[in-house]
Amino acid sequence: MRTCVGCRSRAPANTLVRFVAVRFVVVGAGEDLRLQPDPGRRLPGRGAHLHPDPACFALAERRRAFGRALRFSGVADTGLLAEHIRAVSRPPGATDGGALAPHPDSKVGRPT
Ligand SMILES: [Zn+2]
Numbered sequence: 001m002r003t004c005v006g007c008r009s010r011a012p013a014n015t016l017v018r019f020v021a022v023r024f025v026v027v028g029a030g031e032d033l034r035l036q037p038d039p040g041r042r043l044p045g046r047g048a049h050l051h052p053d054p055a056c057f058a059l060a061e062r063r064r065a066f067g068r069a070l071r072f073s074g075v076a077d078t079g080l081l082a083e084h085i086r087a088v089s090r091p092p093g094a095t096d097g098g099a100l101a102p103h104p105d106s107k108v109g110r111p112t
Helices: 054-062 065-070 079-088
Strands: 017-026 030-037 047-050
Touching: 017 065, 017 079, 030 079, 047 054, 047 065, 054 065, 054 079
Parallel strands: none
Antiparallel strands: 017 030, 017 047
């Protein structure tokens, strides 16, 4: 069981997205941090978990939960993680009735 840093509820680790903070050096600007999704669960270092749900991502961002969970201060680039959450929160086949319009060239829902 792991705790989602967004809604703070506990869930089995395999239903959550693991991510880590990756530190990299920007020439002339010092160090920067990027949140790196780790679906394979093999990146080293301290990881944190989040439901594959944009709502949990937004909650975590609003509460600065990323820094608390991963022990860094300041701002990290959340772009990669946001993109990953968006991708995994829209499983193939779950395109009807949702708020998100299916991609125009989607091939889902056509069994052969
Ligand atoms: Zn959550």
